[in-house]
Amino acid sequence: MTKFVLIAALGAIASVSAAGPAAVILGEAGTFAILSKSGIDTVPTSVITGDIGVSPIAAAAITGFNLKLDSTNTSATATQVTGSVYASDYKSPTPSELTVAIGDMETAYTDAATRPTPILDLGEGNLGGLTFVPGLYKFGSDVTIPTDCTINGSSTDTWIFQVTGNLIMAANMRITLIGGAKASNIVWQVAGYVEVLAGAHMEGILLVKTAAHFRTGSSLNGRILAQTAVTLQSSTVTQPTQTDLRRILAQTADILA
Numbered sequence: 001m002t003k004f005v006l007i008a009a010l011g012a013i014a015s016v017s018a019a020g021p022a023a024v025i026l027g028e029a030g031t032f033a034i035l036s037k038s039g040i041d042t043v044p045t046s047v048i049t050g051d052i053g054v055s056p057i058a059a060a061a062i063t064g065f066n067l068k069l070d071s072t073n074t075s076a077t078a079t080q081v082t083g084s085v086y087a088s089d090y091k092s093p094t095p096s097e098l099t100v101a102i103g104d105m106e107t108a109y110t111d112a113a114t115r116p117t118p119i120l121d122l123g124e125g126n127l128g129g130l131t132f133v134p135g136l137y138k139f140g141s142d143v144t145i146p147t148d149c150t151i152n153g154s155s156t157d158t159w160i161f162q163v164t165g166n167l168i169m170a171a172n173m174r175i176t177l178i179g180g181a182k183a184s185n186i187v188w189q190v191a192g193y194v195e196v197l198a199g200a201h202m203e204g205i206l207l208v209k210t211a212a213h214f215r216t217g218s219s220l221n222g223r224i225l226a227q228t229a230v231t232l233q234s235s236t237v238t239q240p241t242q243t244d245l246r247r248i249l250a251q252t253a254d255i256l257a
Contacts, residue, residue: 004172005136006053006192007250008187010072010229010254013066014153016094017105017135018154018156018157018158019079019133019134019135019153019157019158019222020086020134020135020136020153020157020158020159020185021115021135021159021160021161022158023118023158023185024111024112024160024187024205024207025102025104025108025111025224026105026106026108026110026205026223027101027103027105027107027108028097028100028101028104029101029102029104029108029122029223029225030104031050031051031101032050032052032053032101032223032225032239033048033049033050033051033052033083033224033237033238033239034048034050034052034053034107034223034224034225034226034230034237035052035053035101035221035223035224035225035226036053036057036224036226036227036228036229036230037056037057037102037226037227037228038054038056038057038061038226038227038228038229039054039057039061039063039064039229039230040052040054040061040062040064040065040229040230041062041063041064041231041232042063042064042065042067042080042081042231042233043064043079043144043231043232043233043234044064044066044234046064046078046080046232046233046234046235046236046237047080047082047142047235047236047237047239048080048081048232048236048238049082049083049238049239050083050085050087050199050223050237051081051083051084051085051086052083052084052085052086052238052240053080053085053086053098054087054088054098054198055086055087055088055095055098055099055101055102055237056088056099056102057087057088058087058088058089059076059085059088059089059090061087061229062085062087063081063087063210063231063241065078065080065081066078066079067085067257068113068230069204070093073090073091073240074086074090074091074092074093074094075090075094075213076090079094079226080219082157083199084255085097090119091211096207097194102196105207105225105227106198106227107206108225109189109207109209109225109227112160112162112187112189112207113189113191114164115160115162117136118135118136118137118162119135119136119137119138120138120139120140121138121139121140121141123143124141125139125140125142125144125165126143126144126146127143127144127145127149128144128146128147128148128149128152128173129143129147129148129149130149130150131149131150131151131152132149132151132152132158132159133152133153134158135159135160135210136159136160136162137160137161138160138161138162138164139161139162139163139164139165140164140165141164142163142165142166142167142168142192143161143163143165143166143167143168144168144169144170144174144198145167145168145169145170145173145200146170147170147173147229147255148173148174148176149175149176150175150176150178151175151176151178151181151186151204152175152177152179152181153178153179153180153181153201154179154180155180155181155182155185156185157181157187158185158187159181159185159186159187159204160187160189160253161187161189161193162190163189163190163191163200164191164192165189165191165192166192166193166194166195167190167192167193167194167195168194168195168197169186169195169196169197169200169202169215169216169218170197170199171198171199171200171215172197172199172200173200173248174199174200174202175201175202175203175204177203178202181222182240182241183203183204183205183221183222183240184204184205184222184240186203186204186222187207188204188206188207188208189207189208190206190207190208190209190210191210192209192210193208193210193211193212193213194206194211194212194213194224195212195213195215196206196214196215196218196220197218197231198215198216198217198218198219199216199217199218200215200219201218201219201220201221202218202220202222203220203221203222204221204222205222205223205225206222206223206224206226206257208224208225208226208227208228209226209227209228210224210226210227210228211226211228211229211230211231212224212229212230212231213230214230214231214234214235214237215233215235216234217229217233217234218236218237219232219235219236219237219238220235220236220238221238221240222237222238222240223231223237223239223240223241223242224237229251231243
């Protein structure tokens with residue numbers, strides 16, 4: 001793409017009106033459906049759409065997937081994954097690329113965690129029955145989703161949820177997106193662990209300091225980017241297919257710089 005085309009695209013994107021905080025830039029971490037520093041475990045059969053990867057831990061920490069290395073030994077395939085599987089002990093350039101992705105994940109976590117002037121402790125950490133308009137929300141305790149909740153906004157609006165404790169979603173509950181809201185524009189920054197109980201459905205990008213647990217039959221439209229381990233029990237994880245226009249805007253500006 002020429003610089004002229006990039007400038008035209010930049011102008012078109014800049015004209016899009018959006019509400020909410022500036023987008024959290026995921027960098028190379030945003031190319032993964034699941035990225036973990038400590039391992040990914042599945043109780044078959046899970047269904048994952050998108051790439052998965054682990055680093056600095058080796059491929060032995062990806063369990064329950066029956067991995068099959070490709071001919072170049074840079075990635076693997078698995079019947080439960082529509083995409084590729086990457087680990088730090090695969091052939092170059094995979095280790096260095098994973099190091100970049102992990103660094104980008106940690107940078108994104110810090111960015112999301114340190115955004116100022118949020119709305120504080122809405123619902124005292126109980127999100128059941130609430131509807132969230134675009135914005136920055138902070139919770140000084142555990143956050144629970146004991147009943148369904150809703151995220152309402154346009155396709156370019158953004159949400160960041162800062163959680164200083166754990167995020168726990170009750171069995172068979174769901175987050176529903178309305179008004180055009182997109183999972184790629186929703187970030188959950190969680191200092192503790194995330195637990196999505198059996199049959200529950202989650203939406204958004206999970207930037208998790210500790211573990212992420214998805215129980216039997218649970219699902220996510222989004223990404224799991226965890227600084228420790230990820231466990232799945234016959235779960236479905238689907239990376240967002242929609243475009244985050246403001247993320248493209250930031251990346252395009254970097255190219256033009």
